[in-house]
Amino acid sequence: MYKRILVPTDGSPLSKKAVRGAIDLAAAVGAEVVALNVVPRYPMSYFEGAVVASPKEVARVEKQWQEHGQSLADDVAAAAQKAGVTARAVTARSDLVAEAILAAARKNKCDLVVMASHGRKGIKRLLLGSETQHVLTHGQVPVLVLR
Secondary structure, X not given: OOOEEEXXXXXXXXXXXXXXXXXXXXXXXXXXXXXXXXEOOOOOOXXXXXXXXXXXXXXXXXXXXXXXXXXXXXHHHHHHHHOOOOEEEEEXXXXXXXXXXXXXXXXXXXXXXXXXXXOOOHHHHHHHOOHHHHHHHHOOOOEEEEO
């Protein structure tokens, strides 16, 4: 059925639900799990141009974000391995989360993406957008959405 399942995580309670679902599904079908965290490229300010950060400070923040993102992905891989599922942890650097998820699915040859969704409707959905919706509509790989 599925051989490699990509599960993006940001460490939130909702993404943890998707992680549990992905690990359970992988265990049931004998698939590998690829845990992904998307790390922003550089610090953004609410008032673009209002605060100037030195290159050293930007590098420090980027390193901190990378380490935190890798830690989140490593935690998912460890949970999968504890459940007897082969897993690996990866990070991607991008400010476009959905695009990074789609690229990771292609790069890692995943045949399923398991994601969570807030299930927003109406105006909230229009205003807040949805990374899950973007992955669903622009991807070439099946997506299992958990709420």
